Structures are given as C-alpha cells and as structure tokens.
Amino acid sequence: MRSVIDILDLSVEELDELVACANDIIANPEKYAHKCAGKKLATLFFEPSTRTRLSFEAAMYELGGNVLSMSDAKSSSAAKGESVADTAKTISCYADIIAMRHPKEGAPLVASMNATVPVINAGDGGHNHPTQTLADLLTISREKGRFNDITVGFCGDLKFGRTVHSLISALSRYKNVKFVLISPEELKLPSYVKKDIIQKNNLEYVQTTDLESVMPELDILYMTRVQRERFFNEEDYLRLKDSYILTPEKLETAKKDLCVMHPLPRVNEISVAVDDDPRACYFKQVLNGKFMRMALILKLLEVK
C-alpha cells in the first residue's frame, strides 16, 4: 500500500507512467468508466477548497467509484479535537482511499502513517500539493511534448506558493531545464529550494523582478496568486497582491508557442482578456488535473 504525500514520492518513471495513463484515459474514457466500481474515495478537506475536492470527486465518479465526503471541517470530529491519526484510522474503516487537505503542514503525512488505506495529499498548508503538480506535468507534456530542454518562468508568490516548489522539485529531475524566477523581493523563492533542489541538480536559474524583460525567452509561464491566507500581516498582503498582472500587451513579446499556466483560482493576476489567447492553458490544466487524479487513484488502488 502506498501513499503520495510529496511529488518526490513518485519516481520519474512513475510520473511518465501516470502521464501515459492519463493520456489513455483522455483517448478512451469508456475503457475506464467502471474500473473503480465498488471502491470508495473519502475526501477529507479541513480547509476550504472547492476545485480540488470536486476534481477528486469527479475523478472517482468517472472511474465508476463512489465518494464519501464531509461538507465542512467545522462539522467534523476534528472540530471536537480529534487527532489526525485517529481520523485516519477511523476513515480507513470506511474508504478504500483517502484524499486529504489540511491547513497544517505534514498532516497528510501523519494520516498516511496511521491509515490502513492509501492517502493522497490534496494540499497541506503552504507545503506540498502533489496532485496540482501532476496536473501541471500533464499540461506541460501535452502542450510541449517534453520535460527536457525547456525554460520555465515562475511569476508571483514564489515564497509561499507550494505549487511552485513542487513543480520545481518535479522538473529538476529532468535535463536542461532552466528556471526564471520572477517575484517581488519579499516573495522570492526560499533559498533551500534553490540550494537543495535547483543547484543540487546543476540546473540553471535566474532571479528577476521584471516579467517583461524575460518574457521572450520563456517556453512556459507559470503565474501564481499572492494568497491572503499565507500572510500573518494584512498590510503586507495588500502591498504585494498586485505585483504582476499579465495582459495581452505583455504577451506581445512572448514566443508564439508559449504556454501560460496558473494553478487557479486567479484573482486579477491574469487579465480575462488573456483567456482568448491560444497560449492560455490554465483551464486545460484544470481538466488535466482530473485525468491525472484518475490515473493516480488507479495506481494507488492497484487497479489494472
């Protein structure tokens, strides 16, 4: 029995296998429509998130499985003070697999250490969000056809943006990937990510505060939202929230085959006028997320 807490829990070969499986699901959905019949997924979301929860639930339904869900963390036993370990042991009695989101970092790991069924981390605070990374990887694979030899720009909140850290970890295992890190001074990528991940893998990176100057060299532009919930101080949030806003004008110097990505939800960091640009891939990313979650559920439930 395996759980996926960190994207690095999956080897490069396994990522390739998941991408291949997701592509097959996209091509032949009917083949997978009953694969998980009789299986139950429990979605334990201790932090508000509509899209990730619905994506997991849609994924399980499209595999012919069922979903157990709690409507609100306030109505769960966690609100009565139950530990994550006890919750995991209890839910293991009802479900075949658990998807957990929790505001505290490491909670899904604690759940996986105590559950008797696989646990998927659906986001733990500002820490990891491996299934978003799976969605990102499928999008890059489908749009660019490769993971090697690409220049990836990350723009916005690179300090607290967990999707950024996870995607950098995943891409660092490929060859000749260059990272362009675009952020205000206060929201720069933490040094441990640079040291332990990028430099350790001998990959090139540049840091800048200016999006327009680096736009022409990017193959992928990954925009992020400055998240209010990650700040202890409202003033800092208000000062930094509008640092970068992507508009059609700013995209004029970009490559014709640039792929603009965003983990969503966006607030205003990508102008809606960009949505009609064929380079906008963020809604495809959402759909890809569902397919990758389907592939992951199949893998962890060991359904052939």
Added chain:
Amino acid sequence: MNIDSIRNGIVIDHIAAGKGMQIYNLLNLDELDCSVAIIKNVSSNKMGKKDIIKVDADIDVDVELLGYVDPGVTVDIIKDSILVEKRKVSLPEKLTNVIKCKNPRCITSVEQELPHVFKKTTDGEKAVYRCIYCETKAE
C-alpha cells in the same frame, strides 16, 4: 583533582569543553541514583580542553542524541574496572523528541502528542536536520 575510577558504568569522553552540562541535562542524568561526575575543562592533548562525564552504573545512553549534540564524543563502557568497549558516535540519521519544530504552521504545533521527528539532510557539505512533517530546518 581526583575522581574515583568506576567499576561498572560508562565514561562519556572527549566532550567539547562547555558542553558537559548540556549533555548531562539532555540525557536526564539528574534522575539517576548512582554517582555521576561531570568534570569540566580537563586538559587534553588533542582538544586543549574537554569535558568528561562518568556514570557509576551500566546505563543505556542515547548515542543518537549524543551524536547530534557533539559528534566528537566517545562512550567508554567499563565492566569490572576494565574498558570493554569504546563507542564512537556519529550524526544520527533521525532524531526523535530531541529538538522541537518551531514552525507555527506545522502539524506538531497543534497536536501535542505527535513525536517531533527530524531527519538528516544535506545543505551543500553541511548536515542539516529537517522536520519530517513540514521540512522546516532545525535551529
């Protein structure tokens, strides 16, 4: 200065000068009934000065903890007044309930009964310990 030699017990030797008391506290040696000697600032050819702890009882010491506090120490096991084993310590792979995670976003900040576990990782040449739950570096 004379301190009686011990018949059955352990000698924690080559402690960096000044760390003796910290090790005494971390190993909870104050809870022992037997004689315990902390000898500070002993002259040493190799180290200049060192601290030594002698415990007059055959106790199990947490070698991992010692390795984390001072990887240079040695642990001598004495039986019938004879040195029967000299254990070297090294930086442990994992530390359980030795250091506390101080990240307010970590699950350990709200669940008091969870053990605080840190794993050894590398930061360039240097070994660093990170919380297994949130990956925050130990201070």
